[in-house]
Amino acid sequence: MAMMAEVLDLRQFRPAQLEPLLAAEAEEWLRELHWDYRTSLDLIRQYIGARVLPGYVLTAGTPREPRAQGYCFFVYEAQKGLIGDLFIHPASRGGQQAEERLLLQHMIETLQATPGLRRIEAQLMSYRPAELAGCFSRRSFQAFRRLFLLLDLRSPSSSAGAADRGIERWHAGLAEAAAELIQQAYEGHIDSLINDQYRSQAGSMRFLHNVVHFPGCGDFDAASSGVIRAPGGGIAAMLLASRVQADVAHVTQVCVAPGGRQRGLARRLFQHALHNLRSRGFRAVTLTVTAANAPAVALYRQLGFTTLREFDAYVWEA
Ligand SMILES: CC(C)(COP(=O)(O)OP(=O)(O)OC[C@H]1O[C@@H](n2cnc3c(N)ncnc32)[C@H](O)[C@@H]1OP(=O)(O)O)[C@@H](O)C(=O)NCCC(=O)NCCS
Known part of the structure:
Protein backbone atom coordinates (compact mmCIF):
# COMPACT_ATOMS: atom_id res chain seq x y z
CA MET A 1 0.00 0.00 0.00
CA PHE A 141 -20.39 -12.55 11.77
CA GLN A 142 -21.85 -15.88 10.70
CA ALA A 143 -20.98 -17.01 7.16
CA PHE A 144 -23.25 -18.81 4.67
CA ARG A 145 -21.73 -20.27 1.53
CA ARG A 146 -23.52 -19.13 -1.63
CA LEU A 147 -23.11 -20.08 -5.29
CA PHE A 148 -23.37 -17.86 -8.36
CA LEU A 149 -24.67 -20.12 -11.14
CA LEU A 150 -24.92 -19.67 -14.89
CA LEU A 151 -26.93 -21.43 -17.57
CA ASP A 152 -25.60 -21.00 -21.09
CA LEU A 153 -28.71 -20.88 -23.27
CA ARG A 154 -26.65 -21.64 -26.38
CA SER A 155 -25.20 -24.84 -24.97
CA PRO A 156 -26.83 -28.03 -26.32
CA SER A 157 -27.08 -29.45 -22.77
CA SER A 158 -29.27 -26.59 -21.53
CA SER A 159 -33.01 -27.25 -21.45
CA ALA A 160 -34.91 -26.01 -24.54
CA GLY A 161 -37.83 -24.82 -22.41
CA ALA A 162 -41.48 -24.72 -23.38
CA ALA A 163 -44.26 -22.14 -23.41
CA ASP A 164 -46.88 -22.85 -20.73
CA ARG A 165 -50.39 -21.39 -20.91
CA GLY A 166 -51.00 -22.19 -17.24
CA ILE A 167 -48.47 -19.57 -16.21
CA GLU A 168 -49.71 -16.05 -15.57
CA ARG A 169 -47.38 -13.25 -16.55
CA TRP A 170 -46.24 -11.03 -13.68
CA HIS A 171 -48.25 -7.85 -13.04
CA ALA A 172 -48.34 -5.38 -10.14
CA GLY A 173 -51.68 -6.70 -8.85
CA LEU A 174 -49.94 -9.91 -7.76
CA ALA A 175 -47.61 -8.24 -5.27
CA GLU A 176 -49.56 -8.84 -2.09
CA ALA A 177 -50.20 -12.54 -2.77
CA ALA A 178 -46.58 -12.90 -3.88
CA ALA A 179 -45.34 -11.45 -0.59
CA GLU A 180 -47.52 -13.93 1.26
CA LEU A 181 -46.03 -16.79 -0.78
CA ILE A 182 -42.46 -15.64 -0.02
CA GLN A 183 -43.15 -15.52 3.69
CA GLN A 184 -44.66 -19.05 3.65
CA ALA A 185 -42.01 -20.53 1.39
CA TYR A 186 -39.09 -19.31 3.54
CA GLU A 187 -40.49 -20.05 6.99
CA GLY A 188 -37.75 -21.94 8.86
CA HIS A 189 -35.59 -21.80 5.69
CA ILE A 190 -31.85 -21.07 5.74
CA ASP A 191 -32.36 -18.10 3.37
CA SER A 192 -34.47 -16.31 5.98
CA LEU A 193 -31.42 -16.36 8.27
CA ILE A 194 -29.46 -14.59 5.52
CA ASN A 195 -32.20 -12.15 4.48
CA ASP A 196 -34.58 -11.22 7.27
CA GLN A 197 -36.99 -9.53 4.82
CA TYR A 198 -38.35 -13.01 4.07
CA ARG A 199 -39.65 -13.34 7.65
CA SER A 200 -42.56 -10.89 7.42
CA GLN A 201 -45.21 -9.69 4.98
CA ALA A 202 -43.87 -6.11 5.14
CA GLY A 203 -40.31 -7.31 4.55
CA SER A 204 -41.38 -9.51 1.62
CA MET A 205 -43.24 -6.53 0.11
CA ARG A 206 -40.03 -4.48 0.42
CA PHE A 207 -38.06 -7.26 -1.23
CA LEU A 208 -40.54 -7.36 -4.15
CA HIS A 209 -40.57 -3.59 -4.44
CA ASN A 210 -36.77 -3.56 -4.68
CA VAL A 211 -36.68 -6.35 -7.26
CA VAL A 212 -39.43 -4.86 -9.44
CA HIS A 213 -38.69 -1.14 -9.18
CA PHE A 214 -35.02 -0.57 -8.33
CA PRO A 215 -32.17 -1.21 -10.74
CA GLY A 216 -29.95 -2.76 -8.05
CA CYS A 217 -30.90 -6.28 -9.20
CA GLY A 218 -31.10 -5.35 -12.89
CA ASP A 219 -34.18 -4.21 -14.86
CA PHE A 220 -37.20 -6.28 -13.91
CA ASP A 221 -38.32 -8.50 -16.80
CA ALA A 222 -42.08 -9.09 -16.59
CA ALA A 223 -42.12 -11.12 -19.83
CA SER A 224 -40.14 -14.04 -18.37
CA SER A 225 -41.49 -13.70 -14.81
CA GLY A 226 -44.62 -15.61 -13.93
CA VAL A 227 -46.80 -17.26 -11.33
CA ILE A 228 -48.91 -20.39 -11.04
CA ARG A 229 -52.15 -19.78 -9.15
CA ALA A 230 -53.18 -21.94 -6.21
CA PRO A 231 -56.53 -23.76 -6.62
CA GLY A 232 -58.20 -21.79 -3.81
CA GLY A 233 -56.81 -18.34 -4.83
CA GLY A 234 -53.40 -17.00 -3.89
CA ILE A 235 -50.18 -18.02 -5.62
CA ALA A 236 -48.71 -21.55 -5.52
CA ALA A 237 -45.42 -20.84 -7.28
CA MET A 238 -43.50 -17.88 -8.68
CA LEU A 239 -40.39 -17.05 -10.68
CA LEU A 240 -39.06 -13.51 -11.07
CA ALA A 241 -36.28 -12.48 -13.42
CA SER A 242 -34.45 -9.29 -14.34
CA ARG A 243 -32.27 -8.23 -17.25
CA VAL A 244 -28.70 -7.64 -16.04
CA GLN A 245 -27.20 -7.20 -19.49
CA ALA A 246 -28.70 -6.84 -22.99
CA ASP A 247 -28.69 -10.63 -23.43
CA VAL A 248 -28.31 -11.98 -19.86
CA ALA A 249 -31.12 -12.50 -17.34
CA HIS A 250 -30.85 -13.08 -13.58
CA VAL A 251 -33.48 -15.04 -11.65
CA THR A 252 -34.09 -12.95 -8.52
CA GLN A 253 -36.69 -15.21 -6.94
CA VAL A 254 -38.17 -18.68 -7.30
CA CYS A 255 -40.35 -20.29 -4.66
CA VAL A 256 -43.19 -22.76 -4.29
CA ALA A 257 -45.69 -22.92 -1.40
CA PRO A 258 -44.79 -25.78 0.96
CA GLY A 259 -47.98 -27.73 0.11
CA GLY A 260 -47.28 -27.61 -3.65
CA ARG A 261 -43.71 -28.88 -3.76
CA GLN A 262 -42.18 -31.77 -5.69
CA ARG A 263 -44.93 -31.71 -8.31
CA GLY A 264 -42.88 -30.03 -10.99
CA LEU A 265 -44.12 -26.43 -10.47
CA ALA A 266 -40.66 -24.86 -10.20
CA ARG A 267 -39.49 -26.83 -13.24
CA ARG A 268 -42.52 -25.59 -15.25
CA LEU A 269 -41.78 -21.95 -14.32
CA PHE A 270 -38.16 -22.39 -15.40
CA GLN A 271 -39.06 -24.12 -18.68
CA HIS A 272 -41.44 -21.28 -19.47
CA ALA A 273 -38.89 -18.57 -18.56
CA LEU A 274 -36.08 -20.26 -20.50
CA HIS A 275 -38.28 -20.61 -23.58
CA ASN A 276 -39.28 -16.96 -23.36
CA LEU A 277 -35.70 -15.72 -22.87
CA ARG A 278 -34.30 -17.89 -25.65
CA SER A 279 -36.96 -16.70 -28.09
CA ARG A 280 -35.96 -13.09 -27.29
CA GLY A 281 -32.29 -13.73 -28.01
CA PHE A 282 -30.91 -14.01 -24.46
CA ARG A 283 -27.67 -15.98 -24.27
CA ALA A 284 -27.46 -16.79 -20.55
CA VAL A 285 -29.32 -16.87 -17.24
CA THR A 286 -27.66 -16.46 -13.84
CA LEU A 287 -28.84 -16.81 -10.24
CA THR A 288 -27.50 -17.19 -6.71
CA VAL A 289 -28.33 -19.98 -4.28
CA THR A 290 -27.29 -20.98 -0.78
CA ALA A 291 -25.06 -24.06 -1.09
CA ALA A 292 -26.94 -25.86 1.72
CA ASN A 293 -30.31 -25.42 -0.06
CA ALA A 294 -30.26 -28.96 -1.51
CA PRO A 295 -33.67 -28.98 -3.29
CA ALA A 296 -32.90 -25.74 -5.12
CA VAL A 297 -29.33 -26.76 -6.01
CA ALA A 298 -30.66 -30.09 -7.39
CA LEU A 299 -33.26 -28.24 -9.48
CA TYR A 300 -30.68 -25.88 -10.98
CA ARG A 301 -28.20 -28.67 -11.73
CA GLN A 302 -30.95 -30.64 -13.46
CA LEU A 303 -31.70 -27.61 -15.66
CA GLY A 304 -28.01 -27.38 -16.62
CA PHE A 305 -26.76 -24.51 -14.44
CA THR A 306 -23.06 -24.62 -13.56
CA THR A 307 -21.11 -22.80 -10.83
CA LEU A 308 -19.42 -19.61 -11.97
CA ARG A 309 -18.36 -18.39 -8.55
CA GLU A 310 -18.58 -19.14 -4.83
CA PHE A 311 -18.98 -16.34 -2.30
CA ASP A 312 -20.19 -15.96 1.28
CA ALA A 313 -23.13 -14.11 2.77
CA TYR A 314 -22.36 -12.68 6.22
CA VAL A 315 -24.77 -11.84 9.01
CA TRP A 316 -24.21 -10.22 12.40
CA GLU A 317 -26.82 -9.90 15.11
CA ALA A 318 -26.48 -7.69 18.18
C1 LIG B 1 -36.56 -25.18 -4.49
C2 LIG B 1 -38.05 -25.19 -4.83
C3 LIG B 1 -38.37 -23.90 -5.57
C4 LIG B 1 -38.34 -26.40 -5.74
O1 LIG B 1 -39.69 -26.32 -6.17
P1 LIG B 1 -40.54 -27.62 -6.56
O2 LIG B 1 -41.74 -27.16 -7.31
O3 LIG B 1 -40.77 -28.45 -5.36
O4 LIG B 1 -39.54 -28.38 -7.54
P2 LIG B 1 -39.97 -29.38 -8.72
O5 LIG B 1 -41.09 -30.27 -8.23
O6 LIG B 1 -40.22 -28.62 -9.96
O7 LIG B 1 -38.64 -30.27 -8.84
C5 LIG B 1 -37.73 -30.13 -9.90
C6 LIG B 1 -36.41 -30.75 -9.51
O8 LIG B 1 -35.88 -30.05 -8.38
C7 LIG B 1 -35.19 -30.96 -7.52
N1 LIG B 1 -35.88 -31.04 -6.23
C8 LIG B 1 -37.02 -30.42 -5.87
N2 LIG B 1 -37.31 -30.68 -4.58
C9 LIG B 1 -36.34 -31.48 -4.13
C10 LIG B 1 -36.06 -32.08 -2.85
N3 LIG B 1 -36.87 -31.88 -1.80
N4 LIG B 1 -34.95 -32.81 -2.72
C11 LIG B 1 -34.10 -33.00 -3.75
N5 LIG B 1 -34.32 -32.48 -4.99
C12 LIG B 1 -35.41 -31.72 -5.16
C13 LIG B 1 -35.23 -32.30 -8.21
O9 LIG B 1 -34.09 -32.36 -9.05
C14 LIG B 1 -36.48 -32.17 -9.04
O10 LIG B 1 -36.45 -33.03 -10.16
P3 LIG B 1 -37.14 -34.52 -10.09
O11 LIG B 1 -38.58 -34.26 -9.80
O12 LIG B 1 -36.86 -35.07 -11.43
O13 LIG B 1 -36.45 -35.21 -8.96
C15 LIG B 1 -38.92 -25.33 -3.55
O14 LIG B 1 -38.42 -26.40 -2.77
C16 LIG B 1 -38.98 -24.08 -2.69
O15 LIG B 1 -39.81 -23.19 -2.90
N6 LIG B 1 -38.10 -24.00 -1.68
C17 LIG B 1 -38.09 -22.84 -0.75
C18 LIG B 1 -37.65 -21.57 -1.47
C19 LIG B 1 -36.30 -21.75 -2.15
O16 LIG B 1 -35.41 -22.39 -1.62
N7 LIG B 1 -36.15 -21.14 -3.33
C20 LIG B 1 -34.89 -21.15 -4.06
C21 LIG B 1 -34.01 -20.07 -3.53
S1 LIG B 1 -32.53 -19.94 -4.49
Whole structure:
Protein backbone atom coordinates (compact mmCIF):
# COMPACT_ATOMS: atom_id res chain seq x y z
CA MET A 1 0.00 0.00 0.00
CA ALA A 2 1.22 3.54 -0.76
CA MET A 3 2.80 5.50 2.10
CA MET A 4 0.14 8.20 2.07
CA ALA A 5 -2.80 5.80 2.23
CA GLU A 6 -5.67 7.21 4.22
CA VAL A 7 -9.31 6.35 4.80
CA LEU A 8 -11.71 9.29 4.32
CA ASP A 9 -15.46 9.72 4.57
CA LEU A 10 -17.22 9.02 1.26
CA ARG A 11 -19.37 12.12 1.73
CA GLN A 12 -16.34 14.37 1.14
CA PHE A 13 -16.08 13.12 -2.45
CA ARG A 14 -17.75 14.19 -5.63
CA PRO A 15 -18.72 11.43 -8.08
CA ALA A 16 -16.20 12.73 -10.64
CA GLN A 17 -13.32 11.97 -8.24
CA LEU A 18 -14.40 8.32 -8.12
CA GLU A 19 -14.98 7.95 -11.87
CA PRO A 20 -11.89 5.80 -12.64
CA LEU A 21 -12.88 3.47 -9.79
CA LEU A 22 -16.49 3.19 -10.93
CA ALA A 23 -15.41 2.49 -14.51
CA ALA A 24 -13.04 -0.28 -13.36
CA GLU A 25 -15.76 -1.77 -11.20
CA ALA A 26 -18.28 -1.83 -14.07
CA GLU A 27 -15.68 -3.52 -16.28
CA GLU A 28 -15.02 -6.21 -13.65
CA TRP A 29 -18.70 -6.98 -13.06
CA LEU A 30 -19.25 -7.40 -16.79
CA ARG A 31 -16.22 -9.63 -17.27
CA GLU A 32 -16.65 -11.82 -14.20
CA LEU A 33 -20.38 -11.91 -13.46
CA HIS A 34 -21.91 -11.14 -16.90
CA TRP A 35 -23.58 -8.19 -15.21
CA ASP A 36 -23.91 -4.66 -16.58
CA TYR A 37 -23.39 -2.71 -13.36
CA ARG A 38 -23.74 0.70 -15.00
CA THR A 39 -27.38 1.29 -13.99
CA SER A 40 -26.56 0.55 -10.36
CA LEU A 41 -23.58 2.88 -10.60
CA ASP A 42 -25.79 5.69 -11.93
CA LEU A 43 -27.84 5.40 -8.76
CA ILE A 44 -24.70 5.24 -6.58
CA ARG A 45 -23.38 8.38 -8.33
CA GLN A 46 -26.61 10.22 -7.53
CA TYR A 47 -26.40 9.30 -3.84
CA ILE A 48 -22.72 10.21 -3.67
CA GLY A 49 -23.47 13.51 -5.43
CA ALA A 50 -26.19 14.26 -2.87
CA ARG A 51 -23.69 13.39 -0.07
CA VAL A 52 -26.12 11.04 1.60
CA LEU A 53 -24.31 7.72 1.18
CA PRO A 54 -22.37 6.60 4.28
CA GLY A 55 -19.09 4.94 3.39
CA TYR A 56 -15.33 5.31 3.09
CA VAL A 57 -12.71 5.98 0.44
CA LEU A 58 -9.16 4.63 0.54
CA THR A 59 -6.89 7.31 -0.87
CA ALA A 60 -3.29 7.88 -1.85
CA GLY A 61 -1.67 11.11 -3.06
CA THR A 62 -1.60 14.39 -1.18
CA PRO A 63 -4.17 15.72 1.32
CA ARG A 64 -5.00 18.49 -1.15
CA GLU A 65 -5.38 16.08 -4.00
CA PRO A 66 -6.38 12.67 -2.66
CA ARG A 67 -6.50 9.94 -5.30
CA ALA A 68 -9.23 7.34 -4.70
CA GLN A 69 -7.91 3.76 -4.72
CA GLY A 70 -11.01 2.08 -3.41
CA TYR A 71 -14.40 2.79 -1.89
CA CYS A 72 -17.20 1.18 0.04
CA PHE A 73 -20.65 2.12 1.23
CA PHE A 74 -23.45 0.83 3.38
CA VAL A 75 -27.10 1.72 3.89
CA TYR A 76 -29.39 1.75 6.87
CA GLU A 77 -32.78 0.09 6.68
CA ALA A 78 -34.53 0.69 10.01
CA GLN A 79 -32.46 -1.25 12.58
CA LYS A 80 -30.44 -3.07 9.94
CA GLY A 81 -27.22 -2.13 8.20
CA LEU A 82 -26.56 -3.46 4.69
CA ILE A 83 -23.02 -3.50 3.36
CA GLY A 84 -23.66 -2.35 -0.19
CA ASP A 85 -20.30 -2.38 -1.93
CA LEU A 86 -16.55 -2.74 -1.49
CA PHE A 87 -14.19 -2.17 -4.39
CA ILE A 88 -10.46 -1.58 -4.74
CA HIS A 89 -9.04 -0.55 -8.11
CA PRO A 90 -7.13 -3.53 -9.60
CA ALA A 91 -3.99 -1.36 -9.90
CA SER A 92 -4.05 -0.68 -6.13
CA ARG A 93 -4.60 -4.26 -4.96
CA GLY A 94 -1.72 -5.68 -2.98
CA GLY A 95 -2.82 -9.28 -3.39
CA GLN A 96 -3.35 -9.97 0.34
CA GLN A 97 -6.65 -8.05 0.51
CA ALA A 98 -5.08 -5.62 3.02
CA GLU A 99 -6.78 -2.68 1.24
CA GLU A 100 -10.14 -4.45 1.15
CA ARG A 101 -9.86 -5.42 4.82
CA LEU A 102 -9.02 -1.88 5.87
CA LEU A 103 -12.19 -0.46 4.32
CA LEU A 104 -14.30 -3.38 5.49
CA GLN A 105 -13.04 -2.94 9.05
CA HIS A 106 -14.06 0.74 8.99
CA MET A 107 -17.56 -0.13 7.80
CA ILE A 108 -18.07 -2.91 10.34
CA GLU A 109 -16.78 -0.79 13.22
CA THR A 110 -19.05 2.09 12.28
CA LEU A 111 -22.09 -0.15 11.91
CA GLN A 112 -21.50 -2.17 15.08
CA ALA A 113 -21.06 1.08 17.03
CA THR A 114 -24.30 2.59 15.69
CA PRO A 115 -26.79 2.91 18.56
CA GLY A 116 -29.91 0.80 18.03
CA LEU A 117 -28.49 -1.20 15.14
CA ARG A 118 -29.56 -4.83 15.59
CA ARG A 119 -28.35 -6.55 12.47
CA ILE A 120 -25.81 -6.30 9.63
CA GLU A 121 -26.04 -8.20 6.34
CA ALA A 122 -23.39 -8.44 3.62
CA GLN A 123 -23.32 -10.25 0.28
CA LEU A 124 -20.29 -9.19 -1.69
CA MET A 125 -20.55 -11.41 -4.76
CA SER A 126 -17.27 -10.34 -6.32
CA TYR A 127 -15.15 -11.78 -3.48
CA ARG A 128 -14.14 -15.42 -3.03
CA PRO A 129 -15.07 -16.87 0.39
CA ALA A 130 -11.55 -16.92 1.84
CA GLU A 131 -10.79 -13.32 0.90
CA LEU A 132 -12.90 -11.60 3.54
CA ALA A 133 -13.76 -14.48 5.90
CA GLY A 134 -11.25 -13.60 8.67
CA CYS A 135 -12.33 -9.99 8.78
CA PHE A 136 -15.99 -10.94 9.25
CA SER A 137 -15.48 -13.86 11.65
CA ARG A 138 -13.25 -11.79 13.98
CA ARG A 139 -16.19 -9.44 14.37
CA SER A 140 -18.69 -12.23 15.16
CA PHE A 141 -20.39 -12.55 11.77
CA GLN A 142 -21.85 -15.88 10.70
CA ALA A 143 -20.98 -17.01 7.16
CA PHE A 144 -23.25 -18.81 4.67
CA ARG A 145 -21.73 -20.27 1.53
CA ARG A 146 -23.52 -19.13 -1.63
CA LEU A 147 -23.11 -20.08 -5.29
CA PHE A 148 -23.37 -17.86 -8.36
CA LEU A 149 -24.67 -20.12 -11.14
CA LEU A 150 -24.92 -19.67 -14.89
CA LEU A 151 -26.93 -21.43 -17.57
CA ASP A 152 -25.60 -21.00 -21.09
CA LEU A 153 -28.71 -20.88 -23.27
CA ARG A 154 -26.65 -21.64 -26.38
CA SER A 155 -25.20 -24.84 -24.97
CA PRO A 156 -26.83 -28.03 -26.32
CA SER A 157 -27.08 -29.45 -22.77
CA SER A 158 -29.27 -26.59 -21.53
CA SER A 159 -33.01 -27.25 -21.45
CA ALA A 160 -34.91 -26.01 -24.54
CA GLY A 161 -37.83 -24.82 -22.41
CA ALA A 162 -41.48 -24.72 -23.38
CA ALA A 163 -44.26 -22.14 -23.41
CA ASP A 164 -46.88 -22.85 -20.73
CA ARG A 165 -50.39 -21.39 -20.91
CA GLY A 166 -51.00 -22.19 -17.24
CA ILE A 167 -48.47 -19.57 -16.21
CA GLU A 168 -49.71 -16.05 -15.57
CA ARG A 169 -47.38 -13.25 -16.55
CA TRP A 170 -46.24 -11.03 -13.68
CA HIS A 171 -48.25 -7.85 -13.04
CA ALA A 172 -48.34 -5.38 -10.14
CA GLY A 173 -51.68 -6.70 -8.85
CA LEU A 174 -49.94 -9.91 -7.76
CA ALA A 175 -47.61 -8.24 -5.27
CA GLU A 176 -49.56 -8.84 -2.09
CA ALA A 177 -50.20 -12.54 -2.77
CA ALA A 178 -46.58 -12.90 -3.88
CA ALA A 179 -45.34 -11.45 -0.59
CA GLU A 180 -47.52 -13.93 1.26
CA LEU A 181 -46.03 -16.79 -0.78
CA ILE A 182 -42.46 -15.64 -0.02
CA GLN A 183 -43.15 -15.52 3.69
CA GLN A 184 -44.66 -19.05 3.65
CA ALA A 185 -42.01 -20.53 1.39
CA TYR A 186 -39.09 -19.31 3.54
CA GLU A 187 -40.49 -20.05 6.99
CA GLY A 188 -37.75 -21.94 8.86
CA HIS A 189 -35.59 -21.80 5.69
CA ILE A 190 -31.85 -21.07 5.74
CA ASP A 191 -32.36 -18.10 3.37
CA SER A 192 -34.47 -16.31 5.98
CA LEU A 193 -31.42 -16.36 8.27
CA ILE A 194 -29.46 -14.59 5.52
CA ASN A 195 -32.20 -12.15 4.48
CA ASP A 196 -34.58 -11.22 7.27
CA GLN A 197 -36.99 -9.53 4.82
CA TYR A 198 -38.35 -13.01 4.07
CA ARG A 199 -39.65 -13.34 7.65
CA SER A 200 -42.56 -10.89 7.42
CA GLN A 201 -45.21 -9.69 4.98
CA ALA A 202 -43.87 -6.11 5.14
CA GLY A 203 -40.31 -7.31 4.55
CA SER A 204 -41.38 -9.51 1.62
CA MET A 205 -43.24 -6.53 0.11
CA ARG A 206 -40.03 -4.48 0.42
CA PHE A 207 -38.06 -7.26 -1.23
CA LEU A 208 -40.54 -7.36 -4.15
CA HIS A 209 -40.57 -3.59 -4.44
CA ASN A 210 -36.77 -3.56 -4.68
CA VAL A 211 -36.68 -6.35 -7.26
CA VAL A 212 -39.43 -4.86 -9.44
CA HIS A 213 -38.69 -1.14 -9.18
CA PHE A 214 -35.02 -0.57 -8.33
CA PRO A 215 -32.17 -1.21 -10.74
CA GLY A 216 -29.95 -2.76 -8.05
CA CYS A 217 -30.90 -6.28 -9.20
CA GLY A 218 -31.10 -5.35 -12.89
CA ASP A 219 -34.18 -4.21 -14.86
CA PHE A 220 -37.20 -6.28 -13.91
CA ASP A 221 -38.32 -8.50 -16.80
CA ALA A 222 -42.08 -9.09 -16.59
CA ALA A 223 -42.12 -11.12 -19.83
CA SER A 224 -40.14 -14.04 -18.37
CA SER A 225 -41.49 -13.70 -14.81
CA GLY A 226 -44.62 -15.61 -13.93
CA VAL A 227 -46.80 -17.26 -11.33
CA ILE A 228 -48.91 -20.39 -11.04
CA ARG A 229 -52.15 -19.78 -9.15
CA ALA A 230 -53.18 -21.94 -6.21
CA PRO A 231 -56.53 -23.76 -6.62
CA GLY A 232 -58.20 -21.79 -3.81
CA GLY A 233 -56.81 -18.34 -4.83
CA GLY A 234 -53.40 -17.00 -3.89
CA ILE A 235 -50.18 -18.02 -5.62
CA ALA A 236 -48.71 -21.55 -5.52
CA ALA A 237 -45.42 -20.84 -7.28
CA MET A 238 -43.50 -17.88 -8.68
CA LEU A 239 -40.39 -17.05 -10.68
CA LEU A 240 -39.06 -13.51 -11.07
CA ALA A 241 -36.28 -12.48 -13.42
CA SER A 242 -34.45 -9.29 -14.34
CA ARG A 243 -32.27 -8.23 -17.25
CA VAL A 244 -28.70 -7.64 -16.04
CA GLN A 245 -27.20 -7.20 -19.49
CA ALA A 246 -28.70 -6.84 -22.99
CA ASP A 247 -28.69 -10.63 -23.43
CA VAL A 248 -28.31 -11.98 -19.86
CA ALA A 249 -31.12 -12.50 -17.34
CA HIS A 250 -30.85 -13.08 -13.58
CA VAL A 251 -33.48 -15.04 -11.65
CA THR A 252 -34.09 -12.95 -8.52
CA GLN A 253 -36.69 -15.21 -6.94
CA VAL A 254 -38.17 -18.68 -7.30
CA CYS A 255 -40.35 -20.29 -4.66
CA VAL A 256 -43.19 -22.76 -4.29
CA ALA A 257 -45.69 -22.92 -1.40
CA PRO A 258 -44.79 -25.78 0.96
CA GLY A 259 -47.98 -27.73 0.11
CA GLY A 260 -47.28 -27.61 -3.65
CA ARG A 261 -43.71 -28.88 -3.76
CA GLN A 262 -42.18 -31.77 -5.69
CA ARG A 263 -44.93 -31.71 -8.31
CA GLY A 264 -42.88 -30.03 -10.99
CA LEU A 265 -44.12 -26.43 -10.47
CA ALA A 266 -40.66 -24.86 -10.20
CA ARG A 267 -39.49 -26.83 -13.24
CA ARG A 268 -42.52 -25.59 -15.25
CA LEU A 269 -41.78 -21.95 -14.32
CA PHE A 270 -38.16 -22.39 -15.40
CA GLN A 271 -39.06 -24.12 -18.68
CA HIS A 272 -41.44 -21.28 -19.47
CA ALA A 273 -38.89 -18.57 -18.56
CA LEU A 274 -36.08 -20.26 -20.50
CA HIS A 275 -38.28 -20.61 -23.58
CA ASN A 276 -39.28 -16.96 -23.36
CA LEU A 277 -35.70 -15.72 -22.87
CA ARG A 278 -34.30 -17.89 -25.65
CA SER A 279 -36.96 -16.70 -28.09
CA ARG A 280 -35.96 -13.09 -27.29
CA GLY A 281 -32.29 -13.73 -28.01
CA PHE A 282 -30.91 -14.01 -24.46
CA ARG A 283 -27.67 -15.98 -24.27
CA ALA A 284 -27.46 -16.79 -20.55
CA VAL A 285 -29.32 -16.87 -17.24
CA THR A 286 -27.66 -16.46 -13.84
CA LEU A 287 -28.84 -16.81 -10.24
CA THR A 288 -27.50 -17.19 -6.71
CA VAL A 289 -28.33 -19.98 -4.28
CA THR A 290 -27.29 -20.98 -0.78
CA ALA A 291 -25.06 -24.06 -1.09
CA ALA A 292 -26.94 -25.86 1.72
CA ASN A 293 -30.31 -25.42 -0.06
CA ALA A 294 -30.26 -28.96 -1.51
CA PRO A 295 -33.67 -28.98 -3.29
CA ALA A 296 -32.90 -25.74 -5.12
CA VAL A 297 -29.33 -26.76 -6.01
CA ALA A 298 -30.66 -30.09 -7.39
CA LEU A 299 -33.26 -28.24 -9.48
CA TYR A 300 -30.68 -25.88 -10.98
CA ARG A 301 -28.20 -28.67 -11.73
CA GLN A 302 -30.95 -30.64 -13.46
CA LEU A 303 -31.70 -27.61 -15.66
CA GLY A 304 -28.01 -27.38 -16.62
CA PHE A 305 -26.76 -24.51 -14.44
CA THR A 306 -23.06 -24.62 -13.56
CA THR A 307 -21.11 -22.80 -10.83
CA LEU A 308 -19.42 -19.61 -11.97
CA ARG A 309 -18.36 -18.39 -8.55
CA GLU A 310 -18.58 -19.14 -4.83
CA PHE A 311 -18.98 -16.34 -2.30
CA ASP A 312 -20.19 -15.96 1.28
CA ALA A 313 -23.13 -14.11 2.77
CA TYR A 314 -22.36 -12.68 6.22
CA VAL A 315 -24.77 -11.84 9.01
CA TRP A 316 -24.21 -10.22 12.40
CA GLU A 317 -26.82 -9.90 15.11
CA ALA A 318 -26.48 -7.69 18.18
C1 LIG B 1 -36.56 -25.18 -4.49
C2 LIG B 1 -38.05 -25.19 -4.83
C3 LIG B 1 -38.37 -23.90 -5.57
C4 LIG B 1 -38.34 -26.40 -5.74
O1 LIG B 1 -39.69 -26.32 -6.17
P1 LIG B 1 -40.54 -27.62 -6.56
O2 LIG B 1 -41.74 -27.16 -7.31
O3 LIG B 1 -40.77 -28.45 -5.36
O4 LIG B 1 -39.54 -28.38 -7.54
P2 LIG B 1 -39.97 -29.38 -8.72
O5 LIG B 1 -41.09 -30.27 -8.23
O6 LIG B 1 -40.22 -28.62 -9.96
O7 LIG B 1 -38.64 -30.27 -8.84
C5 LIG B 1 -37.73 -30.13 -9.90
C6 LIG B 1 -36.41 -30.75 -9.51
O8 LIG B 1 -35.88 -30.05 -8.38
C7 LIG B 1 -35.19 -30.96 -7.52
N1 LIG B 1 -35.88 -31.04 -6.23
C8 LIG B 1 -37.02 -30.42 -5.87
N2 LIG B 1 -37.31 -30.68 -4.58
C9 LIG B 1 -36.34 -31.48 -4.13
C10 LIG B 1 -36.06 -32.08 -2.85
N3 LIG B 1 -36.87 -31.88 -1.80
N4 LIG B 1 -34.95 -32.81 -2.72
C11 LIG B 1 -34.10 -33.00 -3.75
N5 LIG B 1 -34.32 -32.48 -4.99
C12 LIG B 1 -35.41 -31.72 -5.16
C13 LIG B 1 -35.23 -32.30 -8.21
O9 LIG B 1 -34.09 -32.36 -9.05
C14 LIG B 1 -36.48 -32.17 -9.04
O10 LIG B 1 -36.45 -33.03 -10.16
P3 LIG B 1 -37.14 -34.52 -10.09
O11 LIG B 1 -38.58 -34.26 -9.80
O12 LIG B 1 -36.86 -35.07 -11.43
O13 LIG B 1 -36.45 -35.21 -8.96
C15 LIG B 1 -38.92 -25.33 -3.55
O14 LIG B 1 -38.42 -26.40 -2.77
C16 LIG B 1 -38.98 -24.08 -2.69
O15 LIG B 1 -39.81 -23.19 -2.90
N6 LIG B 1 -38.10 -24.00 -1.68
C17 LIG B 1 -38.09 -22.84 -0.75
C18 LIG B 1 -37.65 -21.57 -1.47
C19 LIG B 1 -36.30 -21.75 -2.15
O16 LIG B 1 -35.41 -22.39 -1.62
N7 LIG B 1 -36.15 -21.14 -3.33
C20 LIG B 1 -34.89 -21.15 -4.06
C21 LIG B 1 -34.01 -20.07 -3.53
S1 LIG B 1 -32.53 -19.94 -4.49
